[in-house]
Amino acid sequence: MIILKLANPVLAIVIAPFLLGVINRTKAVFAGRRGQPLFQTYYDIFKLFRKGAVYSRTTSWIFRTGPLLGFAVTLTASLLMPFGGLPAAISFNGDLILFIYLFGLMRFFTVISAMDTGSSFEGMGASREVTFSALSEPALLIGLAAIAKCTGFISLNQMFSTVVPGLWISSGAVLILTAFALLIVFLAENCRIPVDDPNTHLELTMIHEVMVLDHSGPDFGFILYSAVLKMWLLGQVIIGITVPIHTHNIWIDTSSAMAAMLILAVLVGIIESSMARLRLLHVPQLLIGATTLSVLALVLR
C-alpha cells in the first residue's frame, strides 16, 4: 500500500510546523500574552523561501549544502518511523541505528557549515552543540536499545507496533525510565529550555541559534523546516512508548497518536514556561542523568 507508506512523510511535512506553533502558543498563554498565530511557522517558512539568500565570500559549497542536507536527512528519517497505525515506509533489522546516525549526519553538516563561515562566534556554538550531543546521543541510543530489549525486535517499525498496554504492565519500570530519558533527550536535541533557550539574543547563552546565524533566505527556511521535522520525529519516539494504542483501526490509532503529539507539544510548552535555563556547566549533569536512566532501563529486567 504505497499511499499508506508515504502517508507518514507527508503527514510529517504538513503537520510538523504546527507543533512549533502549539508550543509557542502554550508559552504565550502561560505568560499572559496573546501570542503568535498557530500557523506562524508556516508563514515564516514561506516567507523565507521567497527571499533571496546572501552568502559570505569566505564560505564554500559546504555552507550551501548544510541546510539542504539537513532537510533531506530528516525526510529520510521520517521514512523509518511508524506513526500510530501507519507503518514505516522502509523497515529492516537495525534501522534504529540508521535513524540515530542520520541525525548525527545532519548535526555534523550543521556544525561544519557553521565553522565554514570562519567566525569564532559560530565556532563557539558549534563546540557547545557537539559537546552536548556527545552526551545526549548515548542516552538516545541506549534508550532505544532498552525498548528493543523489552519488545524483542530491533526494527523501529516492529518495536513500536508491539508496545501494547500488556507490555506496560509487565515492564512498566523500564518503559517509564526510558520515556523520561527520551524526554530529556528531546529537550536537548530540539534546543528547548532547560538546555537551550530558542528565544535568546544573548551570545553567551546561545547554542543552536548561533550556529545558524549566517544562513538566510531559503537556506534558513530549510533549517527551520528540518528543526521542526526533527522535533516531530523525536516526539514520535516518545509517544510510541507512552501511548500504546494499537487497535488495528488506522483512523483511531493515527488520530490518537496525533492527539498525543499535540499533548506532548503542550507539555513541552509547559516545561519551557515553568523552568529556567540551566547553567551551561550543569547541562552535562542533566544529560549524564538521562544516559544513566537509559542504562538503568537497559539493565533492569
Next chain:
Amino acid sequence: MNNTADLIMIFLVLTNLMLLGLSRMGACIRIVALQGVVLSFLPLILNQWNFEMHLVLFSIVIISLKGGVFPWMLNRTLRELSIQREIEPFIGYGISIIAGTIAFLTCMWLSHRLPFPQPLMSPLIVPVAFFTIMSGLFLIISRKKALTQVLGYLVLENGIYAFGVALVKQQPMLVEIGVLLDIFVAVFVMGIAIFHINREFDHIDTDQLSRLRS
C-alpha cells in the same frame, strides 16, 4: 516488574544517583529522608503485608527517626551554618553519576555470583543494597562538606539496613537494633561535632581540616 519490592528498589537506585549528582544540600537531606522512609516499609512488604506487631513498631520508629528527627536536626544545622550548596567536590558531579552507574552494574554482576541460602523475593534487593552501600561510601570519600559526609553515612546505613532486612530473616532484632543504634547515636554525636566544627572554624569544609598532616 509488578512487584512492589522491585519498584522500591528502582526508586532507591534513582535516589542514590540523584544524591551523587546534586549539589544543593537541602535537597540532599530531603532525598535521604525520603530514602529512609521508603525503606522502612520494606520489612512489611517482604513479609507480604502481614502486620506483625514488632515489624509495625519498628517501621514507625524508623519513619519517625529517619523521616522526622534526623532531617530536622540536619536542617537546623544547615540553617545555622547558612550554607546552601556543596562546593566543588573531589570528584565532579558528572563523573560521580557515571561512577555510580558503573558501580550499579558491578553490583548487579556481583550479586549474580553469590549463592543465596534462601530464595529471594526480588532479584534486585541485594544488588541495590550493595549499590546503596557503595554510594554512601562514595559520598563520604568524595565530598568536602562535613554535612554531606554525615548524609553519606546515613545512606551507608540505609544500604546495610536494606541488606539485613532482605537476607537476615531469622534475626530481625539484630538488624533493627543494630542499625537504629548506629544511626541514632552516631548522627547525634556527628551533628554535635559539626556544630563544634562550625563554631571553631567558621566553616564545615573538611577539606580544609588539614592542619594535621603525615
Next chain:
Amino acid sequence: MILALLLIPVIAAVLSLIIRNDMLRRIILILAAIGHTCVTIIAWSIEPAPLFNGWIMLDKLGLLFLTITSVLFLACSFYTFGYLAGEARNKKQVFEEETIFTNAPEAIFCACIEAFLATMTLVTVSQHFGILWVAMEATTLASAPLIYFHRHHRSLEATWKYLLICSVGIALALLGNFFIVIADTKPAAEGTAIVLNALIQEGHNLNIQWLKAAFLFFLVGYGTKMGLAPLHTWLPDAHSEAPSIISALLSGALLNCAFLAILRCYQVCSAAGEAKFCQGLLVLFGLISIAWAAIFILGQADYKRMLAYSSVEHIGILALGVGIGAGATFGAVLHAVNHSVAKAMLFMVAGNLIAIYKTKTTKEVQGILSVSPITGVLWLGGFLAISGMPPFGIFVSEFTIVKSMIEQGRIGIAIAFLSLLAVVFVGMSAAFLNMTQGQKNDNLQVKDRPAGVFKILPPLALGAMTLMLGLYIPPVFDRLLHSVASAIGGY
C-alpha cells in the same frame, strides 16, 4: 560477677556526672578502678557465671584482654588524678600556636572515661557477635568526647576524623555480622543465635563463601578501629591531639579490644577450616601496617605522633603473629600484654614531658635527663622497652614470633619483618636519644615544678611490669597465655 564488672564503671560514670566536687570525683575514679581490678583478680580464680544464656561469658581470651584493660585503667586512674589536678590549676592554657583554649568540663572527662571502661569490659565479655558489635560502637562514642578534651581546632579535626572513620568501619563490621548470620542459615530450620560457641560447634556446616566475606568485612571494619594500615588514618591524629592519658588508654586497651573482635571471627573461621585464608589476610595487613608505620616514624616531628605510629607498628606485629600461627600465636598474645604496658608507660611520660616543656615537637625537647632525671630515665626506659631491647618483654614476644617464622620456613617474611623493625628502631632512637641527652634549650621556658608522685609512680610501675615480664612470666599467667594461644589455633 560479670555484672559487677560492668556495673562498677557505669555507676561511677553516673556519679561523676552528678557530683560537683572535683576531688571527690577523682577519688571515685580511683575507687572504681581499684574495684574493677579486684573483681578481675577474683575472676582469675573463680570462673564467673555466664549471663543471658551464654551470650555474655568470660572465657580465657576475654579474661586476658580484660586483665590488660583493667590493670592499665588502674594505672591510668592514678595518673589521671595528678593530671586533672594539674589541668585544674591552669584554667586557660597557651598552646603551641599561641592560641588560648579551654578544657571540657572535668565531669564529662571522668564520666566518659568510666563509660569507656564499661564498654571495653563489655567487649571482652561478649560472646554474641551482635553484643560485641554494640559494645565496639559504644567504645567509639564514649571515647570521642575524651579526644576533644582540649577544646581547640586541631583536636576537633582529630575527633571528627576519629568519629567518621571509626563509624564507617563499624558499619562495615555490622555488614560482616549479617554475613555470618547468612553463613549460619539453614534453609529449613530456624537459625541459631550467633554466639561464639554455637558457631564453633557448627563449624563445618557454615557456608564458606559467606564466612570468608564475613571475615574480610570484620577485618576491614574492626581493623579500622584496631589501627591496621591502610585504615589507620585516624590514629596518629587522635593519639597526638588527645590528652596523653587518653592516648595511653586508646593505644593500650582499645586497640586490643578491636583485635579481640577480629580474633572471635578468626576462631569461627578456623572451626570451619578456613584458617589459611584468614592467616594470609592477617599476614598481609600486618606487614603493610609495619611498613607504613616504619616509613612515617622516620623523621617524625611530633613525638606523640611517633608514639602513635609505633602503636600502628605493634598492632601490625600482633596481626602478623596470629597470621603466622603455631608458636607465633603465643608470641602475639604475649606481645599484646607487653605492648599495652610499655605504650601506656610511654604515653604517660610523654604527658609529663608536655607538662614540662609545653611543646610536642621533638626538636624543641632537649636534655630531659638534666631537667628532670626521673622523667628522663623513664622516657629512655620506655624507648628501650618498646623497641624490643632485652630484657624487656617485647623482646621475648618478638623473638618468639621470629622463631616461629623461621621454624615454618617463611624466611622472606622474617627478613622483611626484621628489617622493618630495624628501620623503626633507627627512626625512634634518633628522636629519643636526641631528646634525652644534651643540655636543655636555654630560651625554652621550662616548668620547674616537678611532677607529682601521681604522675611518676604509674609509669614506673608499668615499666617495672614489662621488665618483669621479660625476665620471668609467672606460671599462672603463662598457663593463661598458652590456653589463649591454643584457643586461637596456635600453642
